Amino acid sequence: MDKLEKERQLNPFTAIWLHTREAIRWVLATKAWPYFFFLLYLAGISAGFISLSQSAMLELPLGAALLFAFVIAPVLLLIASAFMSVLYLWFGKIMKGSAAYKDVFKAVIAGLIPQIWLLPLILFFWIIAPEIFLSLTPKEDPFHVFLYAAYFVILMATSLWSIVIQSKGLAEAHRMATWKGFLTLLVPSAVMWIIMTYVIILLVFALAGF
Template structure:
């Protein structure tokens, strides 16, 4: 009876909603019951949402709003696929060091799940960009009026919370896919991020000394 109830719950599971509170169950549902095409949908949407997030406070890029939307619609899916393909490979290799059991296909299938919170927030960002572009593209406290500053602070706080929760989801998803603990999943994500940070820091230091010298 319990197995029958669990099967029915899995059949009713919708990743777009369940990922918030049940990331591991959602990841297992995707791995066991959904094909690669279904998983790619979240990767494509996540790529488009990522472009919107990167456009915040990006006045220096000097790209018109229609240009950003075009990049979002056309370039976003390619960015999502490329980053997911690379990320799946990196998390697979690092996870293997911690005795993870995932395959590349399994890891790739769950890569879009951590983007779902950003996908939820994307419509709000579109409205913000459409009705208050001066605060969306230039979040400078010296520039903004008090009312606009309040909107920006609230929106930025929501974006920060969503980003943090996306990281938490990613830890749980990788833990479930590799079939190991959350702490191992955390270091699976942390190690490549730290390595990239160190490499970029070294490049910045070298460039700085070369310019000064």
């Protein structure tokens, strides 16, 4: 099978995990903006529910929780991704990268695909253990304790591997070595993660009175 045939058969939702650079290269070359904004919206929903699970102590009403997950979180993710892409572009240039802003932005969005994979898991836990997202009071029977542990282990593993994927995605966009992509991701993110976490917590607290 020649290279062109392989690219035609590439599925970025599966290839992104182990063949990140090839997947990023393929979506940058073949996909238009609506595709990336659809990915961003789905990843934003996932990020919204993850934020809720990390702020369950607030015991949000159902309406506020859904508003945050389906509307506010995707908008926040769009803003954060657009802004962080500026920083990744700037720091990547320092690392001798050569990407255009649109390619960095698209690579950042494509790197969110692992979060989209979490949506079926989130739906499963929303149905059988909604207190993970809505309440501080967990159920203490062995079955639910196992569910809570499984949820957070999967979430942690996906988050850690997402760092690898984002690093390779930025490296591909900038056409540089993966370790340079990792530094391009790490330095701006270390600062902005602190800021965004603070903003999200404030917003969720505000919604608690929705």
